[in-house]
Structures are given as structure tokens and as C-alpha cells.
Amino acid sequence: MADTKQVDEGNGVRQDAKEQRRVAKLAKRIEAFAKAHGGAEGQVAYLGERGSRIVLVGEDGAWGDIVAPTGAVEKAVEKAGITVHEAFDGEFAAKVKTGPYEWSRMAGIQVGGPRNT
Numbered sequence: 001m002a003d004t005k006q007v008d009e010g011n012g013v014r015q016d017a018k019e020q021r022r023v024a025k026l027a028k029r030i031e032a033f034a035k036a037h038g039g040a041e042g043q044v045a046y047l048g049e050r051g052s053r054i055v056l057v058g059e060d061g062a063w064g065d066i067v068a069p070t071g072a073v074e075k076a077v078e079k080a081g082i083t084v085h086e087a088f089d090g091e092f093a094a095k096v097k098t099g100p101y102e103w104s105r106m107a108g109i110q111v112g113g114p115r116n117t
Helices: 017-036 070-080 090-094 100-105
Strands: 006-008 014-016 040-048 051-058 063-068 083-085
Touching: 014 017, 017 040, 017 051, 017 063, 017 070, 040 070, 051 070, 063 070
Parallel strands: 040 083
Antiparallel strands: 006 014, 040 051, 051 063
């Protein structure tokens, strides 16, 4: 099957074709976010067996996150070329701009809420 075929990359690391597609797709999503928001920085948090979460913060203060297998996330942020922070604190965290939507969903309130306008 093409999905499980092993390919040899230039650096000699054998990586499965499905994983390469996943990394390319994640990198494309990260690059699209960065382009839409004047650039982006991120922070990767390990979530356990489920994988890792990359939190992206745009230069305009917009933010979002992506959860995917850890190896794919690490390779995708490298491929996208964004700055990755060790922790989500300090000046990096201060860049995030929240609106009414986020405030209405805090503390476990997951239903409803006004539009973020």
C-alpha cells in the first residue's frame, strides 16, 4: 500500500509516506495562520499518548491551536519556520488578544457565548 511505503529522505532517516503527508499538511496550516496574521510564534505542549498541542499566536494577537502526534508537530513547526517558545508565559503570552467569546467560554462554560467581534 502506498500509505505504508517507506521512503528514504536525503538525511538518511526512513519516514513513512503517511507521516510525511501529515507533516506537510500541518506545516501548511501553520504557514497559512502565520500569513493571515502577519507572522506567528508558537509553543508546543506534550499531551501524553494523544500527542502534542501547538499553540500559535499571530503578530496581530489572534491565536489558535492544533493537536497532532508529537513527532508530526515537532517536524511541522520546524518545516514552517516559526519561532517556538519553551513556555507559554511572559511577553509571548502577553501577545494574545482575547475577546468576548473567549471570556464567555472560560471556567468550563462550553455552550453559547457571543461572537468574537
